Amino acid sequence: MLDTxxxxxxxxxxxxxxxxxxxxxxxxxxxxxxxxxxxxIVIVDNxxxxxxxxxxQIGGFINSFDLEMHLICNKNNVGLGRAQNEGIxxxxxxxxxxxxxFDQDSILDFGFVEGLLYSENQLLKQGIKIGAxxxxxxxxxxxxxxxxxxxxxxxxxxxxxxxxxxEASFLIASGCLISLDVIKHxxxxxxxxxxxxxxxxxxxxxxxLGYSLFASPISKMKHTIGDNRTSIxxxxxxxHSPLRRYYLYRxxxxxxxxxxxxxxxxxxxxxxxxxRFVVFLILSNERRKYFKxxxxxxxxxxxxxxxxxxxxxx
Numbered sequence: 001m002l003d004t005x006x007x008x009x010x011x012x013x014x015x016x017x018x019x020x021x022x023x024x025x026x027x028x029x030x031x032x033x034x035x036x037x038x039x040x041i042v043i044v045d046n047x048x049x050x051x052x053x054x055x056x057q058i059g060g061f062i063n064s065f066d067l068e069m070h071l072i073c074n075k076n077n078v079g080l081g082r083a084q085n086e087g088i089x090x091x092x093x094x095x096x097x098x099x100x101x102f103d104q105d106s107i108l109d110f111g112f113v114e115g116l117l118y119s120e121n122q123l124l125k126q127g128i129k130i131g132a133x134x135x136x137x138x139x140x141x142x143x144x145x146x147x148x149x150x151x152x153x154x155x156x157x158x159x160x161x162x163x164x165x166x167e168a169s170f171l172i173a174s175g176c177l178i179s180l181d182v183i184k185h186x187x188x189x190x191x192x193x194x195x196x197x198x199x200x201x202x203x204x205x206x207x208x209l210g211y212s213l214f215a216s217p218i219s220k221m222k223h224t225i226g227d228n229r230t231s232i233x234x235x236x237x238x239x240h241s242p243l244r245r246y247y248l249y250r251x252x253x254x255x256x257x258x259x260x261x262x263x264x265x266x267x268x269x270x271x272x273x274x275x276r277f278v279v280f281l282i283l284s285n286e287r288r289k290y291f292k293x294x295x296x297x298x299x300x301x302x303x304x305x306x307x308x309x310x311x312x313x314x
Contacts, residue, residue: 011117013038013177014096016087018080020046022104024053031061033108038100040068042090044083047076068094079194079308084173088188092180099183103174107140107222115219116177119165123214131186131211132178132203134171135219136161146223148215153264154271161217168213169265170203175221185209192306196244197251201258208260242286246293246300246309249273253301273298289313 015038019027034041043058045051051073062069072086084101091099100113112135120133137146147158151169159166173189176199186206189198203213240248252273256266277294284290292313300310 010097012095012097013040013100013113013117014087014091014094014098015041015100015102016084016091017041017043017102017104018046018083018087019043019048019054019104020077021048021050022054024050024057026105026107027054028057029107030102030104031057033112035065037108037111037113038067040070040091040094040096041065042070042072042087044072044074044087046074046078046080046083077308079191081189081191081193081195081198084198085188085191088180088183092183096180098177098179100175100177101173103223105223106174108175109220109222112175112219112221113177115216119214119216119218120177120179123165123212129211130179131182131206131209131213132171132176133165133219134168134177134213134215135175135221136215136217137172137175137221137223140222151262151264151268154267155264156268161215163217165214165216168203168215169207169262170200171213171215172223173199173202174223175219182206182211186211193251193254194247194306194308196247197255200255201261204258204260204262204265242284242290242293242313243309245280245290246297246311249277249294249297250301250305250309253298254306257301 015034017030031041043054045054048054055071058069058071070090072090074083074086088099098117100116116133116135120130123130123133138144139146145160147160148166148168149170150157150159150167186202186209190201193201206213252269255261256269280290281287281294293309293311296309296311296313
C-alpha cells in the first residue's frame with residue numbers, strides 16, 4: 001500500500017463515466033475495476049440504444065457495491081463535453097474533492113486511484129501547481145504501452161513512463177484525476193466541440209493559467225485509442241469513421257484558431273491534417289462519404305460551426 005499520510009485532507013473521489021451504446025461486457029469489467037477504488041460513480045448516458053440493459057447491469061452493481069452509484073439519462077446524444085459536464089456538476093453537488101473522467105471502455109488496474117492521488121500529493125509537496133494527473137495507458141490485446149506526448153515547438157517527444165510522474169503537454173481525458181478546485185478555476189469541458197479535442201483544449205486552457213499536467217507511472221489503465229490503428233510509413237495512426245473524421249477536422253481547425261494553443265501544436269495540426277486526409281482517402285472503404293464529411297469538417301471549422309454535426313451523408 002502507498003503511504004497516503006501526507007494528505008492534508010481526505011480525498012473523496014467520484015468517477016464520471018460517459019456511455020453511448022457501450023459493449024456491455026467491457027462496461028461490466030469497467031465497473032468491477034472501480035469497485036473499492038472510488039467513493040461514488042456517476043454514469044451519464046447519451047441516449048444509448050441498449051439503455052435498458054445498462055440500467056439492469058447498474059442495478060446489479062448497486063446491490064454489490066458499497067458506494068453511491070447514479071445514472072443520468074439524456075434523451076438525445078448531447079455530446080461528450082456536455083455529458084462530462086453533467087457528471088462533474090453532479091459531483092459538485094456532493095461532498096467530493098476530485099473527479100476522474102472515464103470513457104466507457106477504460107478498465108483500471110488495481111490501486112489505480114490510490115496511485116493518482118499519491119502522485120498528485122507528491123507533486124503538490126514540491127510546490128507544483130497541478131491541473132490534472134493522468135495514468136499510464138496500455139493496450140490489453142498487444143501489451144503496448146502508450147507514450148506520453150511532450151511538444152517542443154512543432155516537434156514532439158514521446159516518453160515511455162518509468163519511475164516518476166512525467167510532465168505532459170496534454171492528457172487524454174479518460175483516467176484523468178482533476179480536483180474540483182481546479183475545475184472552478186479552469187472551467188468545465190468545452191461543449192461546443194461535441195466530441196474530439198475536448199481534452200486537448202481543456203489541457204491547454206489549464207496550462208495557460210499556470211497549471212502543469214502529469215502522467216503517473218504507478219497508475220495503469222487498459223484503454224483503446226481510436227476505432228482501429230494502422231501503420232503508415234512506420235507511424236501508427238488511428239482509423240476513424242467518416243463522421244468522426246468530420247469532428248476531428250472541424251475541431252482541429254478550432255484548435256488552430258484558438259489563441260491558447262501553442263504555435264508548434266498548430267503547425268503539426270496543419271501538416272498532419274493534410275497527411276491524414278490523403279492517407280484515409282486512399283485507405284477508406286467509403287471514399288465518397290469520407291470525402292464529404294472531411295471537406296465539411298474543414299469548411300465548418302473555418303465558419304466556426306460548433307456542436308453536433310449538421311450534415312448527413314450516404
